[in-house]
Amino acid sequence: MSDDLGAARHRIAWPAKFRPQSHSEKLPSWLFSVLIHAALLFLVASELKSCGPGSPGSVEGDFRTVGIYVKDAVSPEETTPPEQTPDAPIDAALADDVAGGTKIDAVPPVPLSPPSVEPLPAIGLGAPPIPHFPGVGNQIAEPGGVLRPSQLTGEGPSETEFFGIRDSGTRIVYVLDASGSMITENAIAVAKRRLIASLEQLNAHQDFQIVFYNEQTHMMTVRGTRRTKMFNGTDINRTLARQYISSVQADMGTRHLPALKMALELEPDTLFFLTDADDPLQAPDLDRIRTKMNRKKARIHCIEFGIGGEIAVDNFLKKLARQNGGSYRYQDVTKFGRN
Secondary structure, three states: OHHHHHHHHHHOOOOHHHOOOOOHHHOOHHHHHHHHHHHHHHHHHHHHHOOOOOOOOOOOOOOOOOOOOOOOOOOOOOOOOOOOOOOOOOOHHHHHHHHOOOOOOOOOOOOOOOOOOOOOEOOOOOOOEOOOOOOOOOOOOOOOOOOOHHHOOOOOOOOEEEOOEEEOOOEEEEEEEOOHHHHHHHHHHHHHHHHHHHHOOOOOOOEEEEEEEOOOEEEOOOOOOOOOOOEEOOHHHHHHHHHHHHHOOOOOOOOHHHHHHHHHOOOOOEEEEEEOOOOOOOHHHHHHHHHHHOOOOOEEEEEEEEOOOOOOOOOHHHHHHHHOOOOEEEEEHHHHHHO
């Protein structure tokens, strides 16, 4: 009977709150988790205590404070490091900063300053420094073009010479007779060579223009520029002038006045006038030049080409030079072959 009651007791479905519990079910799950973690923490703490003085593998048992050592970049050529003294390690100061919690800021970049360069002197011993000319590098017909080394000085206009007459004007116009009579004794070729030599003596402070004439009048021009343009005394403009001069051929008759009028309209301060004196100007022409055409009072220097010795006559060229503050020179073309 008792056995039947026990079996029946086990077959009864007890509610959860009245169900008999085992020994393991008497502990809550969270308490069990806390105990497990506490045991783990205890084990970790025990291991950390063993890392004090006298750690395995160390005789002294002391730990050194570790620092960060920042070294500059070394070029590939540097194969040997700089010497270091054992008493003062390189990273000692930096290690102290790190140990003390000092914040290490990045080193700001240092701006690079290009070295100052002294201006080069002009060619020649003891020459002054090269000055700056405003407008250097402009177009070939503008003042201040490419300069020669001999022109890079702080001086003013240089003196130029044409058939023995010297002047240092800043605006110089050359007027040369290119009529058929200038072929005699190769006079036109000599005139061209002397003209080129005179242009070579100009510098960047001087402007020039060239007028060749016979029955017509021709002025040096560059495509894209005005006919009345003056040229700066630079290498490139002298090259253009040589090309223009070489293209001129002596021919036809002579008309002096239109050529002088064109030249004086450029308002020069110096005018070189070369002719063989054919078809001379008359007194009214000379008076018109002096009073009306030469408003800026340019110095008009006259060079006369003739055959044989100079004749003691006060011709129109001597008068023209005298009335306009210039000089006069006579050249015997028969002697050009010996020059």
